[in-house]
Amino acid sequence: MTDAEKIDKAKALLGGRLIESANPALRRVFLTVAPADLRASLEALKTGLDQWFLATITGVDAGDVYEVLYHFGDTAGSITVRTSIPKAAPHLPSICAVIPGAILYERELQDMFGIVVDDIPDPRNLLMPDGWPEGNFPLRKDWTYERPKEIIPGGKA
Amino acid sequence: MAAVKTLLYLVVYPGLLFLFVYSTFCEWFDRKVYARLQNRMGPTHTGRGGILQPIADFFKLMAKEDIVPDRADKKLFKALPVVGLAVVLTAALLLPLWHYQPGASTFNSFQGDLIILLYLLSLPTLILFLAGWASTNAFSIIGGTRVLTMLFGYEVPLFLAVLSPAMLAGSWRLVEIAAFYQHRPYLLLVNLLGFAVALVCVQAKLERTPFDIPHAETEIVGGTFTEYSGKKLALFRLMTDVEMVVSAGLLSAVFLGGFGGGLILGFIQFVLKTLFVIFLLSLMRALTSRLRVDQVVAMAWKYLAPLAVLQLLIVILVKGLVL
Amino acid sequence: MKFQIPIGPQHPALKEPISLRMTVEGEVIKDADLRLGYNHRGVEKLAESKSWIQNIYLTERICGICSHSHATCFVQGAEKLLEIEAPRRGVYLRYLVSELERVHSHLLWLGVAGHEAGFDSFFMYTWRDREVVMDILEMISGNRVHYAINTLGGVRRDLDEAQKAKILDGLKILKARSEYYLKIGAGEPTFVGRLAGVGMLSRQQAMDLCTVGPVARASGIARDVRKDDPHAFYDEVEFDVATADTCDVLGRAVVRIKELFESYKIIEFVIRNLPDGPIAVKAPRRAKPGEVVSRYEAPRGENIHYIKSNGSDKPERLKVRAPTLANYAATIEMLRHGFIADIPLIFAAIDPCICCAERTAELVDARTGEERIVRFADLRRLAASRQAHSNKRNVAWPL
Numbered sequence: 001m002t003d004a005e006k007i008d009k010a011k012a013l014l015g016g017r018l019i020e021s022a023n024p025a026l027r028r029v030f031l032t033v034a035p036a037d038l039r040a041s042l043e044a045l046k047t048g049l050d051q052w053f054l055a056t057i058t059g060v061d062a063g064d065v066y067e068v069l070y071h072f073g074d075t076a077g078s079i080t081v082r083t084s085i086p087k088a089a090p091h092l093p094s095i096c097a098v099i100p101g102a103i104l105y106e107r108e109l110q111d112m113f114g115i116v117v118d119d120i121p122d123p124r125n126l127l128m129p130d131g132w133p134e135g136n137f138p139l140r141k142d143w144t145y146e147r148p149k150e151i152i153p154g155g156k157a
Numbered sequence: 158m159a160a161v162k163t164l165l166y167l168v169v170y171p172g173l174l175f176l177f178v179y180s181t182f183c184e185w186f187d188r189k190v191y192a193r194l195q196n197r198m199g200p201t202h203t204g205r206g207g208i209l210q211p212i213a214d215f216f217k218l219m220a221k222e223d224i225v226p227d228r229a230d231k232k233l234f235k236a237l238p239v240v241g242l243a244v245v246l247t248a249a250l251l252l253p254l255w256h257y258q259p260g261a262s263t264f265n266s267f268q269g270d271l272i273i274l275l276y277l278l279s280l281p282t283l284i285l286f287l288a289g290w291a292s293t294n295a296f297s298i299i300g301g302t303r304v305l306t307m308l309f310g311y312e313v314p315l316f317l318a319v320l321s322p323a324m325l326a327g328s329w330r331l332v333e334i335a336a337f338y339q340h341r342p343y344l345l346l347v348n349l350l351g352f353a354v355a356l357v358c359v360q361a362k363l364e365r366t367p368f369d370i371p372h373a374e375t376e377i378v379g380g381t382f383t384e385y386s387g388k389k390l391a392l393f394r395l396m397t398d399v400e401m402v403v404s405a406g407l408l409s410a411v412f413l414g415g416f417g418g419g420l421i422l423g424f425i426q427f428v429l430k431t432l433f434v435i436f437l438l439s440l441m442r443a444l445t446s447r448l449r450v451d452q453v454v455a456m457a458w459k460y461l462a463p464l465a466v467l468q469l470l471i472v473i474l475v476k477g478l479v480l
Numbered sequence: 481m482k483f484q485i486p487i488g489p490q491h492p493a494l495k496e497p498i499s500l501r502m503t504v505e506g507e508v509i510k511d512a513d514l515r516l517g518y519n520h521r522g523v524e525k526l527a528e529s530k531s532w533i534q535n536i537y538l539t540e541r542i543c544g545i546c547s548h549s550h551a552t553c554f555v556q557g558a559e560k561l562l563e564i565e566a567p568r569r570g571v572y573l574r575y576l577v578s579e580l581e582r583v584h585s586h587l588l589w590l591g592v593a594g595h596e597a598g599f600d601s602f603f604m605y606t607w608r609d610r611e612v613v614m615d616i617l618e619m620i621s622g623n624r625v626h627y628a629i630n631t632l633g634g635v636r637r638d639l640d641e642a643q644k645a646k647i648l649d650g651l652k653i654l655k656a657r658s659e660y661y662l663k664i665g666a667g668e669p670t671f672v673g674r675l676a677g678v679g680m681l682s683r684q685q686a687m688d689l690c691t692v693g694p695v696a697r698a699s700g701i702a703r704d705v706r707k708d709d710p711h712a713f714y715d716e717v718e719f720d721v722a723t724a725d726t727c728d729v730l731g732r733a734v735v736r737i738k739e740l741f742e743s744y745k746i747i748e749f750v751i752r753n754l755p756d757g758p759i760a761v762k763a764p765r766r767a768k769p770g771e772v773v774s775r776y777e778a779p780r781g782e783n784i785h786y787i788k789s790n791g792s793d794k795p796e797r798l799k800v801r802a803p804t805l806a807n808y809a810a811t812i813e814m815l816r817h818g819f820i821a822d823i824p825l826i827f828a829a830i831d832p833c834i835c836c837a838e839r840t841a842e843l844v845d846a847r848t849g850e851e852r853i854v855r856f857a858d859l860r861r862l863a864a865s866r867q868a869h870s871n872k873r874n875v876a877w878p879l
Contacts, residue, residue, distance in 0.1 A: 025560065028773055053687070053690055055782060056786075058786045058797075058799040060788060060797050069786065071784060073703075075703065075707075078775060099688070100689055101688060101690030103809060104805060104808055125517070139525060145525070194601065195600065195601045195604040196605060295483060295484075299485070299507070367670050373598060375824040376821050376823060377820065446598050446599030446602070447598025447599070447821075448670055448673065448674065450507060451819070452673060
């Protein structure tokens with residue numbers, strides 16, 4: 001299946017939900033949908049275009065919004081579904097009901113960006129330690145790391 | 158004078174000192190054979206060809222810090238290694254190592270010593286189970302239960318296999334069995350099947366690959382020995398080594414013929430035969446992968462037990478028709 | 481009686497810290513849980529403050545076994561953003577190292593699987609033969625673990641005729657040995673008894689949980705980035721995607737051994753068809769603004785990097801998804817309702833990444849304090865002469 005065919009098929013499947021489509025390189029298709037339509041769109045792509053393999057979810061801190069990219073792979077290249085959510089209210093629907101394998105990536109997204117994934121089956125921290133302070137989300141652009149003061153046990157102050 | 162002689166028997170030969178030296182030598186032999194089969198060098202540094210390595214390991218462990226877990230049953234935890242070692246050393250006294258004249262019974266050779274020896278060899282297994290249980294560590298408890306589960310598998314085939322040559326010889330005394338086969342070496346061929354079954358069972362009793370399930374490192378860390386360290390671990394390791402020598406001695410006495418030729422020749426025969434048995438055990442260790450505990454029990458009852466019964470049948474037929 | 485046993489963060493079966501919490505009832509696992517983060521190093525955040533060229537070396541250090549796969553995946557994407565194309569010879573050499581890395585990684589895995597199953601002889605044999613491919617890699621790149629052969633716009637070291645011949649010689653040994661391992665891996669009764677039927681993952685489950693690499697292929701999903709999204713020369717070379725439909729650990733082992741043979745084919749193709757010409761082009765310092773999704777078939781499965789550039793000399797965002805992460809969700813599923821004895825095997829069957837140590841080549845003379853580089857052959861000779869004198873006391877170390 002060529003990229004153009006893929007885009008046509010996606011247009012037919014998603015209809016009005018598809019905001020934008022692009023084909024920047026060979027075998028790379030980018031589709032943009034609204035966060036509210038995300039679950040329905042992915043379901044349509046899964047059944048209609050055989051996109052069951054979610055490679056990963058990328059979060060990007062893009063100024064006023066968080067861009068969330070769902071990378072899919074199939075036997076003829078890859079499709080990326082893009083959605084943006086405002087920084088003020090970073091809520092995203094969980095897609096685990098459609099693609100169960102997304103759970104670890106959604107947990108990672110919560111850890112790293114502080115995006116709240118609604119209805120996530122397992123909301124615990126994935127990478128950050130249990131005692132990680134509230135409101136620290138490392139991959140946000142305004143977060144910087146300060147090395148804690150080194151204390152040598154039993155050493156001089 | 159008799160008291161001094163008995164004391165010498167107990168402490169020097171074939172008691173504590175000899176068994177310590179010989180069992181560490183057997184461990185070295187086993188490790189070397191295993192290593193060479195795996196394309197490795199094995200121990201090389203301590204002594205010529207690393208022959209003193211097990212002794213060095215033993216003393217190194219003796220010098221290590223000895224930790225008793227807070228929640229363990231402390232008295233049991235501390236007593237078990239000593240009791241275990243004592244049991245296998247006692248078992249070793251019953252081996253027909255230097256007393257090869259069938260005649261008047263002594264404290265270490267009497268009618269029925271074969272049975273006593275087999276039961277003394279069963280005790281270390283129970284001690285390992287108790288050791289795991291007394292440690293109150295999750296890994297130790299799993300290891301302990303695995304020890305017992307395996308025991309149910311291999312114990313019956315082992316008894317059947319070891320007792321059938323005794324039936325053929327018509328005696329429950331190791332020295333008499335050995336003497337019987339010394340006079341009729343061709344009858345040893347009758348027991349080959351039993352020898353194979355007993356070898357597998359002894360491998361399981363010694364908890365070596367493919368039966369190293371109770372202390373499978375990659376599954377349950379140290380298994381029964383997880384909480385043991387220092388002196389207690391050293392004693393347990395020595396116990397395993399002596400157990401290996403005793404088991405090999407038992408198999409060689411029962412399946413590999415008599416002990417003729419006086420003290421010196423008899424001793425050389427003993428060494429060669431036990432090393433041969435240990436070589437076979439090492440070979441099995443190098444050639445197989447670890448089984449699962451359910452597979453061991455299934456294998457023991459599907460194959461080992463029927464084969465042992467078949468051996469018994471052969472012995473009965475031979476005894477009734479040929480002899 | 482139900483209780484929880486902790487596998488990790490420190491456990492003999494694990495080569496890197498991760499915590500598997502098993503709820504067991506006797507020998508049977510009732511529930512499994514996974515806790516990550518013991519080894520989180522913040523590479524994605526760090527990458528945003530490093531230049532394009534620095535990031536090659538950073539990504540190379542994500543993994544100690546498949547170091548080349550992360551670096552290549554990054555370079556592949558970065559070259560698109562920098563609008564350069566590596567010359568043919570450079571591309572061939574880059575993916576030659578890729579395939580050699582796959583060989584060494586799979587041989588390593590076979591050994592680890594043997595060790596986890598308590599089959600240490602198998603472990604010793606595979607790791608001995610792995611040295612052949614490690615030596616080849618060291619000859620090509622100068623390093624055993626972090627090859628550092630990638631650069632923006634090509635590779636850093638060339639290959640001459642003598643080296644080509646050596647690689648082909650090494651391949652002959654490896655092929656013969658791999659046949660033997662296929663025979664043992666699929667024939668030795670105790671080993672097969674431990675692997676067959678363990679860690680079942682049906683085709684549907686593998687699809688739902690988005691598994692990658694040999695785990696997916698052993699469940700009958702013929703996905704391979706080299707076939708589906710052919711980069712470099714992979715659309716020219718003939719190779720098959722190895723699959724199995726047993727859905728268990730045995731299938732994963734067989735898939736990996738079969739992949740070895742496919743890799744040997746590709747390596748031979750590269751050596752025989754290596755084009756002439758330069759090995760690298762000069763790369764600009766800044767990239768054009770844009771984004772790229774870079775996919776690469778690492779030994780453990782699909783490796784995907786998302787790189788976003790804002791026009792500066794540093795990436796705006798680098799997202800790395802290592803193949804192991806994609807398989808964790810499936811691992812939990814596989815562990816459920818298994819036996820305790822199968823934990824290390826099932827976990828090892830996804831081939832979790834492990835770090836390797838490097839070999840030191842500098843010796844310090846104890847008497848003079850003089851440092852010098854000693855070749856491996858000399859070291860061996862020294863060791864042999866030491867061995868010959870080992871019975872004499874206070875023998876002088878013949879350095």
